[in-house]
Amino acid sequence: MFSVLGHATAQLLLKRSKTTLWVSSSLKGLHLWGRITNERMVGTLLNTLLHKPTLEELSFENITLDWNPYVQALKEYLSSTTALKVFTMSTSNRSLQRAVLEGVLENTSIEKLSLSRFKGTEENTALVSRIIREKRAIPTLSILSSDDPFEQHSLYDCWVQPLIQNDVLVEVTLSVSMLHTTKWSDFLRVLPTKQNLKMVNLMNTSSYPKIRWLCTELKDSGSEEKVYLGYDPDFRQSTEQLHCKAIWGANLWTVQPGDHLLAVVRQLPNFQGLRVLGIPIRSDHMRLSLALAEFLRSATALHTLDLRIKVNGPQQANAQNPWWKIILESIGRSKTVKNLHLTVSGMSIQDSHDLADSVKHNTCITELYLGCTPKANNTAFFRRLSQGIEENYTLASLKFEGGLDADCGSHWLAVEETTWRNSGLVPRAARIKQASKSDRYVTRAVDRVSRYPGLLEEVARRAKLDQSELAALVRDRLMAIQSLDGFMGFVGVVKERVMCHSAEDGRVQLDDLNEDCWRHVRRYLVADDVRCDTVELHHA
Template structure:
């Protein structure tokens, strides 16, 4: 690692260095941390319609500075920069000069560059630099999203931030994540919420706020006229005996702008808070999406929720994520009373409220819930009600009852609900034969040998998997007690042979140090992964990889055109260090990997930064390419589409942008590339001509570009890409 050359720093008055909180941003920076390069941070933004700012050429240098505070510049939409948390970066604890340099660069970005639209602020960069950063926020011409994370604000920082908030005239999204506020900040935030004309999204789902302090926030929220998306947790309502809960209920009752509401339970048994929310929503006429996260559901809340679904005319998406059926709820009573219901016959009191709601509701498009509390007969009635509901397009089920899974899947087929049914998480196998041979609807499977009592279920599962073409995602947890050479061989054979598996999560719970070189499970695993050409997302937990094995794994990553997402958490972190060291020299030739997570270790250093920067570049290219497919006809987006058209992540991104299935997304990518394959279209896209190619007549009669036949031009196009045509200086 090159030595960093320190340069004396002066403030704008030319005086000696002052405290960090009052330092000017007009400073000379030292060399970048990893490469020892200089950075030009004084130039203004050069972005425009169809043109990238010059800063995009040096993002790796900017990120060498921002990594020192756990942040990274990323292109999440074409031509626009987002300063986001970089969880894999090692942040040194005592390096104040580097933290000040990062704050300096952030000031320059915010004040000089309209291409920076979103900023995450953490304690590393904000502490001691609040004046500098708040001054930059006030002056920013383009900041649209601000995220505060892991911050503890003192009085001076709160005053600076509260004073800056009224000047954020372009801010659309504000997120507060694990931030500890004082009253000064709360008063400023409340006033901002009351008066803003731009804010549409407020996220406070990880906010820790005490009792009556929440009143200040709610007062501003009640006066707000712009927020359409709100996320918070129940601490803002607690204790329910305080006026906070009733103020929030009044807000939900009277609000006329809110479209999306997400509420996370801070404690498992927030049944009373949930009751307050649901009752208020009976009077709301604008909400189209409701997300309830990690709540306990008792009898009264279930009755309220199903009544709301039956009566509401605006709700389009309703998701209960990680919600627990409370033990006193009727869904969990063993002897549920049977009741007759038209079109369904005799049904249990467990399922009846849901059947009534689904029969009466005519507007819901999406529904997410946990069905592990329902037996096969109840699920059959539920699916029948879903089949009669024409509006519901997607039903995501988090869990099913394991012992009834075969019967439940049969009911799913018989009611014709297979196409609208999605299993949200991996289904844990209890009976491998029944699950794998009969339940073709379950594409996400989990095999956990740590909860199995003997070897047979694991062995049976591994023997059946090669014939299961419906399994596209597998989570395999292997304990030392049930692991042997046969299991290792079966896992390797399956990985080698499968062509349909897209996601693989492998976690090993044993010490592999005693294995000899021939029998090492690590060796068999990396050999199998090197052959596989279908896996797009890979998680490896446990094991210890030697130099040969990490070399094989690095070679596989280097050349893979399918693996987009890697998580690598070996038992010995030296395996991760060795992997990035082998990758970094030539990893820039990889244009596939879009996400990579490793054990957070200081020893990863510059090699890890090099690898992570390639991943960032690949993500930017896929983002540009997807937007080109979606209709953004900029040259740099077309160039990206040519570079990463093969990337499976591009298909996924197009699916997200266009809300289409995988086949339609792949077809749109193919057609978008064809759209500039011909001579005139190519030259227009490259910016060479405005309309069509025309050549002056030659006296010697030599063949000119326009005289080339189509076949000849298409042959040339194999070697000529949009990105090869230089932009005018």
Template structure:
């Protein structure tokens, strides 16, 4: 391995360490970590949740610490590190020394540190060269650790992102951290939970409100509600943001929204001139004590008092580009009025409706078609099928569907669903949760036929249970073989979730997948409920997933303009992957058609002879050949049609880099 040799990364060149990532990860996996490419040519050491963690000897722990130390101090391609008490162990001083000397460390995430390790980290923080992101997930805070955090917040000239999640702590510590934030002028992205405003009797709420009111550097704010019924905390946050004219993205998660907060939110949206993104994530509505009334309005006609504030806000707002909203509290007329307003908006490009009442889905889909908003309005998580004929044939706007035998106890709707799905090209995600008694021969056959023949499904979740207890397919070898064949053959399926209850089923699936998984360039995510000690086969699949995620990321950056050879290699390998389309959409803020167009254009950008040879590093400008005495044709003489024929069998990666 090349960790003790200097970094060889450069413009358009990968460090030699990239050749050894699988070998590195065989080491780091044993301490539940993985080295992963997070941006082209740049690496992160990340926590592996669910990875096998072996009981290592002290000597082995020293090897891990030494390996990580040299990786940190010698490799500028390492930009991000996640550490916990397990990887730090008894060698936190050595690793902290490496962190303080890491030449290009941009992100540091600290998780559940022991007191000694936290103190060591606190001393190292001010010595770090130019950290840009600090994430704390720490139960225990004390004077020494908080002092180190506050010193960094107050003095840094590079920190852009600060995130903190914690349990209850003394008010003096939350106040100290907030005072540190007040002194900071560089942070543009902040993620906190409502515990930063506790306890109720402390000045923390006032300090935080003043920070939000006066801050002009912050661009993105994400607040998580720690407990139910925190409407008062949310009101303080929203009132403070009324005076903020710099924030461009606001994300509120896990809050329960009452009438007062809805009025504040819609007032903020109506008046604000800087917000481009507003997202209510996993937020719910409290039941209003007031009965909704019907309002006669000039612009919207007759609408209910529930939806009216939202219609007014979205009509007045001219800057919002992205919106995420739970619409389960609205009736179908409200939702249709909402869709109508979205159609008239010239600024909203991406609207995600996370929840709808199932009885309203048909009317919502019809409204989306009538007002031509299908390109930028998305219906969120799986809509549960109750009437499969209506849902699957009329609601083409619903791409994520689910069937749960707890919600639908009859067998016939499941039979109809599985019979119709092969003809449903719009369904890209399917979540099937059924009692084992449903899985008789006919249903199993229909399921097998669907998932082995589909060319559009991207995400599949299968859960088969008995009563309240989830169980595996057990000896149903045919079903597991079906999953394996689907993964091997599909160029669309990039996410598979399999929830067996016993160890043997997970082992069987992994054993079969591991033999052929390296030839697959589609699978990005595989989730299992039993994975703690699945051994080498699980590592093989995880390593392939890491490779695929890196290729999709490189390809997306190539599409967006990064013309490195290794990025061109990636786009040739994964141009068909649906996740690449999604990634380009995220980076370009574009719809699916534009993303597909960009991908096609990027592939064509190096199809011609000169373009290909430049991208492969063979020539600087164009291909020229010296004249031959025998008059035979040379490469430049074969003509465009012949070259394009050859090009079908030639990839950029086939041209080896000089050693």
């Protein structure tokens, strides 16, 4: 994927386009955003796209530019390209929006269309209505309005019936202010019966004056499970809104510390729809930790946990905070938390060691962020984490702030190498449906991720498969390597079957293992454990 950052880089690349960017047939994505001072290069860009329509993904976001001279060229490009699958445009220029919509109507390849800062006009909303009604190749549609909220309802009414009748859309994102409550009711009451439409994202809801009505309507219509509200509740007064399953996040940064914050955290087990939770822990650490642990024990949907922790006063290096141990143990027991964000200050070196041990043995966390940690704590963390980190196959991203001691570089590299290895497992396994049975690259990844339910969920999401379909594909692909001979043949140890020389002392050999014994061995052995280079060297 190629991104152009800033106008200077963009101009440089476009000036050298014939020798760098555009001759490459492997370029699949281009993202442009920011201020462009040399407007002629936009003409160069569009002309290049028209004569070399190979991009699969193109994005123009918040570009400061007079688009009027290029409206027709962009329309022609969108109308003619047969490679583009994803198109994103952020602009309030009505003429440009109309040109984009007209081009999309003639396009046959776009699968995902995203427009933001949309300005409602009768002509443009009618074009969107036609896209929803006529385009059979677009399963993902996102249109976010920049109109003054709640003043343009009637312009968007023409979208409701096409949305209800459409049987292709899988995901739709709209601004909640686009429709009047009666029109939302018409759509939401049909939503549970639409098999194709899996998710509706309603954004810009924080200023929506009828949020309580909307939550009630979602529950009464039975559409809560299919709707996400981009809404940040205010918990300074009440947690009532968290009963709505369409509200996925709760950030408690503004809640008054002390008894009020503790009371809110103690209510969290009642809200099982939460997927994102942010909590500040700056005082009353033990009681808050126990309340958080109680929620994590019961949480069934939470995937992102953001903790901002501050410990007052000096900490001895070997001191262990008991409340911190409670937090780590509760995170370790969680089967849902995949993204862990920690902003910590005042922690001891022992606390950093305990965190490293917890992360190393966790089989669910895929992303970890450490913020505001001192250099000494970071160094202690990476030194501890690097010991045996290669046994972890789920941690795919680790970001941190605060620096490291100079002699800690090798420990950091060991962790980085592991996360780099792990980050490729899910993309490899996600090719399970397209790859042939003989594709060892994919089968090795599938064999590995099949041991981790969290990774299988991510594979299903990336491959756009439901869990039952993925489970069937995994069983089918791994069937051939379940037996001793099948496994050893797949990894290249033998050509046909395993045959061992009899041991002089009569000990059991590999080919003496019965099916049950081999199945027990396979619980601890995956295809990736046998290094390809070792097998090839042996055969050579």
